Amino acid sequence: MPSPKTTPNQVTSPVAEHVDVLIVGAGLSGIGAAYRIQESLPGKSYAILEGRARIGGTWDLFTYPGIRSDAPMHTMAYPFRPWRNRKALASGASIRSYIEETAVDHGIDRHIRFRTQVENASWSTAEQRWTVEVVEGADDEGRGGRARTYTAGFLYMCAGYYSYEGGYLPKFPGVENFGGRLLHAQTWPEDLDHAGKKIVVIGSGATAVSLIPAMAQTAEHVTMLQRSPSYYRSAPNEDTIAQKFQALLPGGIADDIVRWKNILIGSANYVLARRNPEKFAQKLRNGVARHLPAGVGMEHFTPSYNPWDQRVCAVPNADLFEAFGTDRADIVTDTIETFTATGIRLASGAELEADIVVAATGLNLQCFGGITLDVDGEKITPGEQLLYRGVLMSNVPNFATCQGYTNAPWTLRADLSSQYVVRLLRHMDEHGHGVAVPSRELDGVEVRSTLGLTSGYVVRSDHLMPKQGTEAPWCTRSNIVLDSVPVKFGKLDEQMTFAPRRAARTVPVD
Structure with missing residues (x-):
């Protein structure tokens, strides 16, 4: 999801919508996340915020001739909706159709708020909720639209890791x-x-x-x-x-x-x-x-x-x-x-x-679609945080990011991330927790890149991305067989801090 370009003629809507889980991004990751949540936690309310006008994310954005997957769709597809097309390396259009059909067949499309650009997200410990400021209804150039507020108990970022506003274009002489x-x-x-x-x-x-x-x-x-x-x-x-x-x-x-x-x-x-x-x-x-x-x-x-x-x-x-x-x-x-x-x-x-x-000179990386995050008024810099089990982020409560593999089909790891989020939310409900946060500082910790590549687009912007450590639960193995065990069966309270759920309170919106 691209960063919004706000303009002076935006109208403010006074109505805030509250959901239990707020998902950002309606691409391959976001639709998969929504399926896992509604299938395993049917009592949870959720919404998906999508900056574009259609489902698909990357596969709606990229339209150049020959666009296709570079990994077999039998592994890139959702495990709950197997790929039955004869072509294993599928065209971009067929992948986008597959994502959209999945969303429609499971009623996920009814939860999507299209043309909704997320600007910032603020966590309040006192309220135990996220307040997310968006601009909805703007045109493709970011003109018009109205400001609106969403609140959520849990924020799940499924917006990928690169900017939708444009790829990397070197300064060519002449x-x-x-x-x-x-x-x-x-x-x-x-x-x-x-x-x-x-x-x-x-x-x-x-x-x-x-x-x-x-x-x-x-x-x-x-x-x-x-x-x-x-x-x-x-x-x-x-x-x-x-x-x-x-x-x-x-x-x-x-x-x-x-x-x-x-x-x-x-x-x-x-x-x-x-x-x-x-x-x-x-x-x-x-x-x-x-x-x-x-x-x-x-x-x-x-x-x-x-x-x-x-x-x-x-x-x-x-x-x-x-x-x-x-x-x-x-x-x-x-x-x-x-x-x-x-x-x-x-x-x-x-x-x-x-x-x-x-x-065809690469991408510009962008963490969380360029959204700014703060916790109790203190700005969070993603590049200074560690990922916990490749999903949660250190010192950020009730927050997850959907990370895929760079050495294998993205969906393999993305689906594991969503399964972990479901486990965590269920654990919080069963134990009466309102807050879950992994706590770890970078001081004294050996850190590594989460993307693990030396490609130009990674090297240029890797400092913007959350890091990983060298020991569990602060690292991943880049192997679905090895990663599945701790994600699906590992202790949920290892190096985690929980706080009891507080009584719900109505939050006025100015």
Whole structure:
């Protein structure tokens, strides 16, 4: 959810809505969180605040050609709603439809407040509740709308970890001289017609890998310009093993087998990559070499870092490599000296002609959608806090954040987070607790990044994100098998402080 752009013509609504649980974000994480809460705690009231006009989050925001998952949907999908589509690496549109259908089928959509931008959230120990200030009804540019207040006993952030307002765009020298069109893939214009055009895509990550085969179908030519190589793995667009299981076994059994088959293969590959990086890197390079057409050198696919220091990108049915075998696409590894009127001059002296330049240059991280938090008037700086079991945040009462994996499908960890929130809320009800807070200071604690990658978008903004420690319950294992045990069965009172529930009081709203 993007940070709001408030304007002077906003109207203030005096009516506050109170719910037991307030969820921020109606994407993959938020819809999954709502399902877990209403399924396991049917007596709890909840609402979802969503800044956009539709369900989907990331999968509603990203509309560039070729947008798709880079992990098998059998593991990225919700465990309570198995993926039955033939395509394992699904298009962005089909993923958004899947999220929306899940919300509608379970009545979750009725709890969503669309076009509701959250500005700040304040916790009151005296009232044992959050007061959340929002602007609702503003247009896409943040104009208009009215201010409104929500209150909640528990605040659950499911807004992801990057800014929706725009991706990272480096300051390219000479860009003002460029006579073509420069755009960032995250904010794809609806009116862009790239048919018959010369295109340069800057970047080598998942976005570039998705864009290039799709654009090459109609463009005159597409060049992938990378500063340095990335690791890729070719993956089948359809999971034939999953299709056989689904044909032979009852639905629920087949779905579980397929899901855990993919989880275990992914986990084993990650463990191998971290324990024996040279061997795993060679395995990835060999896989690329088998698909590369003649004349395309392996120097473009030999990174200087170890696998999973940055994400390993999936290439469905080797479509990227096939594109390089045509006269419609090529790859260049070089740095930009300057933009020119007709394209880009490289450090090597070569020039790339371009009508359109697409920057697939990464994201801007943003913690909790840019929302400001305070506890009893004291501002909370997320980058100075620790995550507890990867879900709660130190020194912040009745607050959780839905974190996914960066080395595996996001939903695996996100769903674990929501199951933990449900356990905690049930425990609080059973014991008469009104407040739950993990208490730990950073002083003297060895801390690590929660994202655990060296990608540029992480390195630029990792200081903004909550940290993790090196020992339980202040760290996660980045492995669903190892993380499931403490999240589902671990002690709920370990290094936690609880306070009794106070009698409800009516809070006037000015």
